[in-house]
Amino acid sequence: MRPSAVKGTYDILPDDQPRWRALLRTTARVLGRAGVDEITTPVFEHREVFDKSVGESADLVVQKEMYTFEDRGGRWLTLRPEFTAGVLRAFIEHGMHTWPTPVKLWSAGPAFRAENVQRGRFRQFHQVNCELVGSASALLDAEAIALLVDTFTALGLPGVHVKVGSVGDPEDRERYNAYLREALVPQQQALSEASRERLRLNPLRILDSKDAGDQALLAPLARPLDMLAHAAREHFDAVTDTLSAWGVPFELDASIVRGLDYYRRTAFEVHHAGIGAQSALGGGGRYDGLVANLGGPDVPGIGWAFGIERVLDALEGEGVALPARERALAYLVALDQEAVAEVAQLARSLRAEHRVEHGYVARNPGKGLRDADRSGARVAVLRGSREREAGAVVVKDLRTGEQLVVALDDLAEHLRVVASEAPTADGIPTTGGGVAR
């Protein structure tokens, strides 16, 4: 039996790498220009970091979706199921509350959840995460949402829907949960099994149910947004007013609920219709109180994450052009044994400027050119006894078939000229490939 990747994991092969790089490069540019700096935190943390942050009614906990294990030192560790807790742990650990406010941090990397696999849902998946910490201003909420939208815009992704709502302050939430209990307990027999469980643990989350019966019961009821106290309502209005003023497109979602318990006030999601049953590209919200909860100073913050796989899936579905793998500018062919060492050394010097590949065995011109062609190189450079006598190489343009003898001393300059020519007809960049947005 052939070995296989663990269920829910997969390989990102060479052909896929450029689009990942392009996405990350674009993200880094958009966020960087907004003063968001990159931070890298470990993929695992003490389990308490997540246990404290995620909340006991979150599905991550309820469904035991976290990868938690004991290491050889008897430490209990958890593979991060999301980024926020780890980033805030670093925020606390490094005293970032003393940094200029707000502290803006983004990250990218793998996250892990022991869930069942389907399209857009993996056990090891990848996220881009962004945290804006240290301000309770509605301006920060608007900026966070705008940055998420701006990133998708910069990637050239059409068809995104931004939903913005508010889960209120803890008191609002409590009041709403009590309201839901009062309204639904008498009819709980009509609820789906999952929602009856939610009714006990966290009634708010019944709003998430896709069960038609549940939704029918909910239809006449008020939404969280309808029951916000003054402070949260005012904050929410300020956020949406700002987004409108900035021209950031969004839809109000009165019943938005997020999967993690720590959210306060603003909550938002970005959806896309073309990625299967999992329509969420990303989401986030405000988490005032979470830093304190994790043992740090009581500073407010807001953050979001999007799933890289899902965004790439959406981009592909929308037919957005993404860069292909970089191909060599030149492929050096050794026509005899002596030339093998010669082309290897020649390649080394040319690599100061270009992607250059070469053969490792002597080939006849037919095989050598085939090797060069298959490497995708723009030109083949042939070296054999005839060339050696002339102190030269033969350079053949693999697209046009033109070839000429070039003195070794002139080769670097010649390749410079080739590289500066317009991209080839098939659009494959010959060097330094990739999309710059």
Added chain:
RNA sequence: GUGGAUGUAGCUCAGUCGGUUAGAGCACCGGAUUGUGGUUCCGGGGGUCGAGGGUUCAAAUCCCUUCAUCCACCCCA
């Protein structure tokens, strides 16, 4: 955890009233073409038909079990 679909060559897939040595396209290797590739032509290698068991004179094909993958429920990125 539950449901559906699918497992045949490196890849994408044909192939079931059960019947000889299991096929195609692409890919790979060689030759036409030992100093000229990508096109073309010729040839070749490569399969325990996901695994195990059963029925049968005979199983890729029928039955049972099991595993895997995909999709969906649930939930989320």
